[in-house]
Amino acid sequence: MGSQLILRKADFFPRVGQAVAVADRYPQNVFAEHTHEFCELVLVWRGNGLHILNDRPYRITRGDLFYIRAQDKHSYASVNDLVLQNIIYCPDRLTLNLDWAGHIPGLSGEEWTPHWRLGSTGMTQARQVITQLEQESIKTDALANNMAEVLFAQLVMTLTRHRFAADNLAATSSEALLDKLITALTGSLNRTFMLERFCDQEQCSERALRQQFRAQTGMTINNYLRQLRICHAQYLLQHTELLVGEVSTRCGFEDSNYFSVVFTRETGMTPSQWRQRRNEAAQEGPVLR
Incomplete structure (x- = not known):
């Protein structure tokens, strides 16, 4: 088998030690199977595509939400105007005293449900937080990392409140x-x-x-x-x-x-x-x- 494609922290986080960043996919193109050195949340805003996660295919569209662990392998295929955002994060860099594992499925390595749905209400609230998070994550001042982490915590809580089984x-x-x-x-x-x-x-x-x-x-x-x-x-x-x-x-x-x-x-x-x-x-x- 060929070597596994691994997405590296250094290529996706602008600052050394940065805990959270936003990777826009406008649109998301076909992407080969890969794993990461970081975890990610995937929110789908519109269009459709085939998301293959740990060998399980999901036909995704507006409102789909995924919790992806670093070791999970996934890819995108058969995409059609697929628009999504990846909120990428490094658990080992998070500093807030928050029960992250209690709100992010799979973070502790237990059995987890990776696929959820968000309704219009949750999508609207999540998008507002993500917009702020994206702006903060590209700043370079001394408080940027802390502000981004606070906003990430708000996003995690928002998703916990509004997500539901598909x-x-x-x-x-x-x-x-x-x-x-x-x-x-x-x-x-x-x-x-x-x-x-x-x-x-x-x-x-x-x-x-x-x-x-x-x-x-x-x-x-x-x-x-x-x-x-x-x-x-x-x-x-x-x-x-x-x-x-x-x-x-x-x-x-x-x-x-x-x-x-x-x-x-x-x-x-x-x-x-x-x-x-x-x-x-x-x-x-x-x-x-």
Whole structure:
């Protein structure tokens, strides 16, 4: 196997000893698999792409939030006007007496959930803090590091307050319609999703919702849901012994033959071929979990 790409502190932190910085991706292009000498928070503002984290694919779009540890390997592929920000930080350089591990999933090395969602309210508040943090992190005066760390603490708390599990529809009760829709789609991977029923429940225009979704994500609703299901199928094929027909059912496809056609069209391989390829790749070297 080729050597692993590692992003170095010296290339991303302007000052020696700096604890926090902001790396904008306007847009985020395809980026090869890599690890870091630092940790990062990833917030997606618009567009879409395929984020592969520790061999698990995630179809990402507006509102997705990831907590990435230094040793985690990830990459970006199939991007479409993907706009995100990376808030990068070095835990060993943080000096505030704050329970960082209690608010940043995975920081202590325990089992952690890397993928969360932010609704419109959380995104608005987080963006305001990030704007201040970005300005402070490029200053050179004596208080710059301390000010940046204080703002980072505020951001971490803001995310803790507003984040929710990607399929937790109940958490979106006070959020914008688009937030509810994306969460409802994520929560319907194993069953049919009826957009008409959703619009009736929310008393909204189906046509307007379709237009809003495409404007923010760069995808149609049907395409987004199909991509979510294919990502889930890839995960199940790699990490379980389920038969292809069982994977099909768990990913919302009533017909396993149709599932195979869609999977092949999206990935260039049949489900069985994809599973074999991933198994062979896993045997070539250790895979992070």
